[in-house]
Amino acid sequence: MTITLHDFELSGNCYKLRLLMSILKLRYDIVPVDFYPGRQHKSDAFLRLNPFGQLPVLQDDELTLSDSGAILAYLATRYDPTGLWFPTDPAILAQVLRWHAVADDITATSSAARLALGFFYDVDLPKAQAGAHAIFRLMDEHLWFGEREGRDWLCTPAHPTTADIACFPYVMLSEEGGIGRQDYPALRRWTDRVRRVPGFVVMSGIFPAGKALQQA
């Protein structure tokens, strides 16, 4: 296998794949794409790779894949022998896909606000920010009751899934879009847990959390 990631360092969607590949200890090559300011993802060469003109794109031998959620599912199904990251149990699979869809909503709101403030994109900023707050409220409530019920992650299994990876980056980067997380304490605690997953890697703006207390 030769995996190649067409990657933009500051893209949370690309980071999702770097994160999962690091957790799964996969080796891969990177082709940097100058998303900003070069707009290389709209170049002819890139559009031949992905007609949607979006990062990330992942090539695995002959296969060319796009959409971060789809690629997460592909990588986990193909390379995670434990089957934990993308479970096949139908009820759990439905949960994971549900949160993959939420991840897209987070991209459309929190990430859009970040593009507006950090990359000068023409976005309705207040609308994007309000949208992100609405999603974060729901997530905080879901995670808060989860903690009460002994669930640490977005889906019911006792371990993280691709759902957590898909939702994580643009929650962490929300401040760059002017979206504070003060009102979402359970969401903030969940980001600590994600940042403690073995194999966690950093990206600009996303640091590791302190070591968890070793309970004797």
Place this chain on the structure above:
Amino acid sequence: MTLSLTDPAWYPIASSDDLPFRHVYQGQLLGRELAVWRADDGNVNVWENRCLHRGVRLSIGVNEGAELKCQYHGWRYANRSAGCTYIPAHPADAPARRIENRTYPAHEAFGLVWSAATSDRAFAPFPGAETADDWFALRPMPVNAAPEAVIAALGRLAPDDQPAQILPGLAIRLGTTLYFVQPVDAGRAVIRGLLPGQPDDASLALRHHNEALTKLRDRLERAAVRQPAPAPLQPAFDKVSAELSTMPDIAIPRGTTMPVVVKRKWTSADGVVGFELADRDGRHLPTFQPGAHIDVHLPNGLIRQYSITNGPGDLLSYVIAVKQESASKGGSQILVDTVREGDVLAISEPRNNFPLRRDAIRTVLIAGGIGITPLLSMARFLDKSDLNYELHYFTRAGEQVAFRSELEALHGKVVLHTGLPRSEIGSTIATALGPWSFAQHVYVCGPSAMLESVRATAAAQNWPDASIHFEYFKNDKPIDDTSSFDVELARSAMTLHVPAGKTILEVMREAGLTVPSSCEQGACGTCLTGVLEGECDHQDVYLNDSEKRANTAMMTCVSRAKSARLVLDI
């Protein structure tokens, strides 16, 4: 009612559950943003949410259990005192002693964490707190509406025949349920509810209240957007004074003393007596850095330095240790013989001549005998931060190993070398050190012979001076005070003659200058003075060889001049 920035009332700012270990909670009260964190000893810290360095939020910092580390620049602040314990860029990696983050009062009770904008008022339980011995906290509900509007809306939830009871401090009782409104800012609040006792079905109760409060919140927020938004509160922050925020000199002048009580005195090992010194009123003591010592004023008028063995953020007492046989010199013996538990001693604020870098890739700590004291503290700091270190502790016999249980609690590599024949000590040190490579540091404390041996071995294995750190409390070298010369004091505009038999320090004192000193034998660094011109005749053991060669600073208590004239920066 309008919100006041100086409102002394206590408000809940978090639930106890919001503060798991090793997490930093982000809160806000009356416009002031808070970083709230629980240390491993259970203490809850409520601090202003910014690092003094660049104002980066501490709520994105790392809770290391006893210190909070700023994520961006690595400044560290201690549990309890919020004192800065580490500045990465500083040449000595050590901050001035009194750089402290702003703190707010904290109190944990009834499943909630409480704080106030000022420390003017002591925490008091809410009226009726005694009706249950156990309270159950509801899920907090943040609301984007004015706190006054929120409390009013809560009041309207009461049925007509059972009116709500308004309590002081934006609190209200509806039936048996209590609601507190945390004034986050002029236009933001958090509703925090408490139920007396444990509900039969906790999950059901939480869901039920959460649903009701969600509806209330949505109503309040719909109303709030139709109103002009209130101007946010504008708390003013005092800047850290320039004097404190600028990098300190390596030698920090001696401050005033403070009284401490001997809380515990015990035999830690054969010939080693431990002393635990605490504030008389149980308050925390000043922040210290790993490697720091205190001056202890002994009942016979002598002053002696002892290293603090404590770990990070461990400020409720200082633990020092005294070696019994240093006896004869009249110093420590008096501590061992006459000072008892309950006695009061005067000590200085902690000073650090032995700063620990915390950016090393590998740190080797080498202790001989009682020299374990500063190194134990260093090991504890490195341990808590998960940094790579090795501690080698040389004693003559196993019974002489002090602080055994403290050493066993460490996770790094701790090697006890007991009863090694003299001939093997050198090769053991050489192996422990290994050849030098980038960002490796060695710290050594012990008898002079051991210090010399580590210095020589390290130098032979290509360790640069800057990577070898040691602290002398004693200067065993004979001092030659036969020279005579003039000193010109540049800042005091004075020229003095130093005759044979007198030290520069003595001559300056006679001329009416107040100059700090402590050991007066060229070991502690307290009297370090800048040299502007002239050639020093160094006789101290404080400066290392390259510092001596640089000829830019000297110890006025023992060192002299080789040239006829010396210009000092004093």
